[in-house]
Amino acid sequence: MTRRPKDGFLAAYETPRIVRLASNLHAACFALMKLLPARFMLDRAEDDGRLPPSGQIVETSSGRFGLALALLAAVRGYALTLVSASSLVDPPFVRRLEQLGARLLLEPDTEATGAQAERLARLRALLQERPDAFWPRQYDNPDNALAYARLAELATEAIGRLDCPVGCVGSGGSLCGAGQFLRTLFPSLRIVAVDTHGSRLFGQDPAPRLLRGLGNSILPANLVHEMIDEVHWIGALPAYAAARRLSRAEGLYMGPSSGAAWLVADWQARRSPGAATLVILADEGHRYRDTFYDDSWLAGLEGWPPAERQDPVRLARVACAGESDWTCLDWARRPLAAVSGKNMTKSYVAVIR
């Protein structure tokens, strides 16, 4: 019925390794997880004509999703324009995107807040210029979540029954996407979300954040709060420390969000020995060689080393905390408004209008 272009190497590169870390703990180790939703969103847009051959793609991203789009755009012959903020990209990343043929538009961001509003305004201008351009909208596009049926397929094939997926939330696509399919297969599934302090996703007030690869200052529609059983907020310091421990313990050289996810999943698996736990590790650690994989960089970090902590601080309601803290809350599948008392509009489409 439909035909997928073959991406050669990238088709393999999007596929996680499913490995066993403890008797009841498996990890889905991605090299570049965002390739999976990016590829799926492009496939679907190609299928229904939103993205014609040699078409134009526009997106605002300063992270892995932008890189995934750049790889696919290069291989499939699309023009890609990415909008980002000067504070969010480093020279090697800029070079890599440019070598892939992507056009990168940087909004000045001297305050280092991410310049979200400016980036969206720039994106809107681009879309007015090129109304035919395809905007993947990873935060709101339901295809982002649907893409993770592939993860559910690989995980169930390797592991069989699953009781508890643990993963970071940025767009909500991976955890709620995989979680939706896994819960259909295993109705008693318990879904554990990992966020960071100063992220708006689970009701904290947005604030500057040290940790990359999880959290958000806006509310993506792909995050379905009513699916989430428990939320953990991890500060940058325990996340860095966990990622370093993971690389020592398993030889798994992953990014800081993976450190945060593994910290929670390992705790969860030890606490519930009968529950088959799966942790989603989204990204490798190479771009952090000169930061938290460098001891002297860590030594300069305020609060380093963080105190060894066996358990999170259990909260009764949403509360802000610092970069050294690990807190958790029994979310109990409630809507955001019921937990935080705030009424917030989801999606950045709303922001743009």
Next chain:
Amino acid sequence: MQFRGSEASHQRLLEVGVGTAIAHHGELLQGVFEDEQGSLHRGLVTLPLPRLRARATFWPRSGGAVAVRPAGRSKAQRAAELTLAHLGYAGSGGDLTIESDIPLGHGYGSSTADLVASIRAVAAAAGLRLRHSTTCRLAVAAEGASDAIAYGCQALLFAQREGRILEPLGAELPPLIVVSLVSGGEGPVDTVALTPARYDSAEIELFRALRGLVRHALQRQDARLLGRVATVSARVSQRHFPKPRFERALRLAEEHAACGLQVAHSGSLMGVLIDAGNGDATARAATLVREAQRVGFRKTSAFPLGVEEVRPL
């Protein structure tokens, strides 16, 4: 290697040939699935029912057409003619008789069984056993679709509209006892004429997840997980082709801690799956049959599948 009867000097005379084929009890999984190129195909994992069979006998006649009994089994006749042509006996005819204990139109695959038995009977008449893939191809040519029963009890993800394997699932099914229920109400269904389901994108992606779980269930011979696959697939089917009393059957399965519920996606059959690896499986099946009859499923029976020692149920 192919035997081509048309090479006249090598053509052997047709003899009387007999072929058989088994029934099925609907599907463990049905949906759409990608092939190795990424194209989507309608596909299924069949639940075989080897104790019901179709048997075809072919008496060759030189010249003329193929005549079939019972009258009206025109697809079986067509399958016999296609098989004769495939084997290089295009000029030959014969009398094809089908005897079958497979009920029509409930999702037991009676039509495909007739075809497969007929194809095998003609091949046997020519002294040949066809490859299963060839048998399926001929059945698709005669009917427009074919389920996987030419492969017997092998576990396969099978594209029924093309009659080809999408993915071998590597193993036989784990030992099961199937408590067969008929959802009742409607009469026989013309399964080939049935409009295929239009699955939405979330369902298509759910099939991807189910494919992962069915691989695991069969590799590990895990009846419970196989039952989960069947139940989830049956729920999707229920959205497209609602069966009366489906929810009641599901409740029966839950109340008796069965592995799951499978359905014939085009038919009225439902089957509660019991893990025959459990010591008390036979007794549980008997209890379930009685309970099903008590709540109004009149045509209820149980059959073992892949069980080595069978006591009467």
